[in-house]
Amino acid sequence: MTPTRHITRRRGFVMIDMIGGLILATVLLLVVVGAVRQYQSGALQVARARQAAALAERVLVDLQLGREAPNLDDGDTTVTIRAVDGGESFAAKKWVSVSVTYLGRTVEITGVVPARAVEAPR
Numbered sequence: 001m002t003p004t005r006h007i008t009r010r011r012g013f014v015m016i017d018m019i020g021g022l023i024l025a026t027v028l029l030l031v032v033v034g035a036v037r038q039y040q041s042g043a044l045q046v047a048r049a050r051q052a053a054a055l056a057e058r059v060l061v062d063l064q065l066g067r068e069a070p071n072l073d074d075g076d077t078t079v080t081i082r083a084v085d086g087g088e089s090f091a092a093k094k095w096v097s098v099s100v101t102y103l104g105r106t107v108e109i110t111g112v113v114p115a116r117a118v119e120a121p122r
Helices: 012-064
Strands: 077-083 093-102 105-114
Touching: 012 077, 012 093, 012 105
Parallel strands: none
Antiparallel strands: 077 093, 093 105
């Protein structure tokens, strides 16, 4: 007579594997959600900086064309135009710096405009 082997099944092992898999999936999901939020935040900051640059360019171009600068000052946007000291002078032209703050992002650009455009500081 041969001895019989008793095979015991460990039923708790399957449950522990499932719980471990769920924990691992949850951790991975949290990491992915955090990465997506960080990407969206960075994209929003870049979009705001681009919008501020576009507004600053618009103001500078209007000044260069002899038009009055558009009134962009509201709760989210602040525009500052100031004459720049120094630099090479041109006939009836001056260097100006246009600074635009849009939703916390500030962009400053410098350009040459007709002198009459900076006579009345804004």
